[in-house]
Amino acid sequence: MATSPAPANPDERSLRSRLGVWIDQDLCTGDGLCTDHAPQVFVLLEDGIAYCAEDGKVFNDPGGSAELAMVPNSLETEVIDAAAECPGECIFIEFLEAPELEA
Ligand code: SF4
Numbered sequence: 001m002a003t004s005p006a007p008a009n010p011d012e013r014s015l016r017s018r019l020g021v022w023i024d025q026d027l028c029t030g031d032g033l034c035t036d037h038a039p040q041v042f043v044l045l046e047d048g049i050a051y052c053a054e055d056g057k058v059f060n061d062p063g064g065s066a067e068l069a070m071v072p073n074s075l076e077t078e079v080i081d082a083a084a085e086c087p088g089e090c091i092f093i094e095f096l097e098a099p100e101l102e103a
Pocket residue numbers: 023027028029030031032033034035042049050082085086087088089090091
């Protein structure tokens with residue numbers, strides 16, 4: 001897996017994304033359905049639980065709502081579909097204000 005770090009500047013991140021996503025690992029069944037939809041955003045680790053990832057960095061420390069992964073614009077539909085079909089109902093999407101959309 002790639003190890004490039006997530007952009008440190010939140011403004012820089014929001015310029016290329018308007019969706020953030022996180023998983024409540026306490027509810028995850030580990031079936032892997034989300035990774036079928038968007039393997040760039042959802043990753044199953046050795047503990048059998050799914051975590052979010054951004055630019056190849058997996059947010060598993062501590063995971064949960066403490067680590068919001070920005071969703072690439074090209075994967076928004078896949079992430080929304082994954083959340084809708086997640087059997088644990090534990091994928092949470094946050095809609096963010098992107099500076100370029102503000103007028
Ligand atoms: S689809 Fe939901 S329950 Fe299944 S592995 Fe992904 S986050 Fe966990």
